[in-house]
Amino acid sequence: MTNVVIVYFSGYGHTEVQANAVAEGIRSVEGSEARMLKLSDNGELDEAGWAALDSADAIVYGSPTYMGGPAWQFKKFADASSKPWSTQNWKDKIAGGFTTSATVNGDKFSTIMYFFTLSQQHGQIWCGVGLMASNAKADGPEKLNWTGGYSGLLAIAPSDSAPDEFPAGGDLDTARAYGKRLAEVARRWRG
Amino acid sequence: MTNVVIVYFSGYGHTEVQANAVAEGIRSVEGSEARMLKLSDNGELDEAGWAALDSADAIVYGSPTYMGGPAWQFKKFADASSKPWSTQNWKDKIAGGFTTSATVNGDKFSTIMYFFTLSQQHGQIWCGVGLMASNAKADGPEKLNWTGGYSGLLAIAPSDSAPDEFPAGGDLDTARAYGKRLAEVARRWRG
């Protein structure tokens, strides 16, 4: 089995919806399993979680974008990952990342760049979205990759939306497509 | 007079529309003038252009986002600015930046970050958009800063749009608001 672990924080539930869609995409690939590790409100992970990361083929990072970067709870996890980093335990695992914020752009790229930077300290191999964007006049948020991330997965959840409303449409389809891609890349890389 | 210079490249005309709206905003401030320097298709600027930059109170950088960064013509200008850089001629001038691309996100943040990085090599003082984003469910592209840039000004121009169609609505209002802010900040800074 190819073993993809999603480690994420979600403050109001929107990023959890995105994480679930990525997991669906992973599970749609034969021979792939998705394990979800949700960080606590204090940015913590139990020992079983850390062990799951150690044995993963791929690790996918997820967080809302708060104040121009990942939530502090995610950063606390990232700082705690200095332990596997010091022994380069995650070296050569596939990496990817996703983020949600209320604003159309809203510095989401900054959060993705942080996930990438973290993955490279760990010696991981980064796999981005791998999809062209939908950007013609007739396109709208129901289209694949209309929100338009390349380096990582982006979704929009308006400030007054509930998690059962947003992310929606194309953002969730794109999340499933990215999950599928991550599982296929991890399977091929595993050999 | 507060003297704000916009130096920009425009490939298909969309970024020029954005530049014009920024200039309108600058000119709406009493005692402020906007000078526009459009880079040639080969990324060049004449001597009068370089002289205008040397005597500017503020320099605003503009380019479409192509392949995840500013157009090469803009980068050629940036590399040629190593001459005023070597004598720190632009030190303490106010700086700002704007970019247009077809995709909603589409790595526009990367172009803004480059403009900022360039400005800091020159020792400039950076002034971002200074506007909250419109990000409620009922908001759309007609609203101020719906596209949602903070560090610099962003606009969307779909891949099949003409420059008289896009950027449009809120993106142009935001451009005018940013021009006004840049002129006011430059005036206050000038003292």
Place this chain on the structure above:
Amino acid sequence: MTNVVIVYFSGYGHTEVQANAVAEGIRSVEGSEARMLKLSDNGELDEAGWAALDSADAIVYGSPTYMGGPAWQFKKFADASSKPWSTQNWKDKIAGGFTTSATVNGDKFSTIMYFFTLSQQHGQIWCGVGLMASNAKADGPEKLNWTGGYSGLLAIAPSDSAPDEFPAGGDLDTARAYGKRLAEVARRWRG
């Protein structure tokens, strides 16, 4: 009085040494005072701290670079700053930033870019180091800006060094020069 507030986290003491040198530079400017706010080990700040930020002319952000970004304690503070952000209380305050890490490069630029991104969400005006780098063959770590930051202040503190050993030499001189620049820029901006 021009009122510059340094809000920072320090894990092992090296970033505190850097913060102190920035403060010295600020205090060297007539009519300027530096107030230092050290975040707790849990990333917290008391009410007097938040009030000091509200009344500051300039806010300088500082943190070690851990795992490719600011320490989680700093990010917790940044996330908590969504309260003054929601009312744009820090708008038009001068901003700057500094970071320390063990490695010569070691993703310090990523931390500075985060400080900048945060400042732009707050509508602040960014002031970088404003110094050319010392980069000739004969130059070494005793020279001004040899470590070579433009957008923000950088310092090196080797992994086995004590805070009374590193940051040292040119890094501390550069920190003092940056503090002086921040105070002068804040004074001029204040008018």
Place this chain on the structure above:
Amino acid sequence: MTNVVIVYFSGYGHTEVQANAVAEGIRSVEGSEARMLKLSDNGELDEAGWAALDSADAIVYGSPTYMGGPAWQFKKFADASSKPWSTQNWKDKIAGGFTTSATVNGDKFSTIMYFFTLSQQHGQIWCGVGLMASNAKADGPEKLNWTGGYSGLLAIAPSDSAPDEFPAGGDLDTARAYGKRLAEVARRWRG
């Protein structure tokens, strides 16, 4: 054979020395070949070059850092790559990158981030340096990854140095190690 193509610009020769060391590392891996494509002074590549990129297993990007980003000649190449981009011809090729500048830090990270952003528009899989940094007090520039890049390869070439002097020592050893890693990763990925 695993086919790794290095496409780079070099202004004064220092980046070419770095490129050659990466190529040496690639060639040290059994079954791997390195092809070097040097961009012209006008940022151009001939048809054979573009064809070599189309058939590569891995593409490694290289440029000096000028004014906080890749040289304009490299950006001109990147913009011209919108042709293979439009058909996603480079999708799933391994990607990597390297840069040289005079200053110890000097915004090299910005250039690497651009290479990464470009690669993700192309749907490539990014492979960073994969080495811990040498960052103890006793370490110096003769050590492996003392300059300290994770996301991409960094080297220092002082402003008054000749290409036969710098990059030197540890920077060249690190370049060879990165070339070896890129070839091994490309071989494993090819399957």
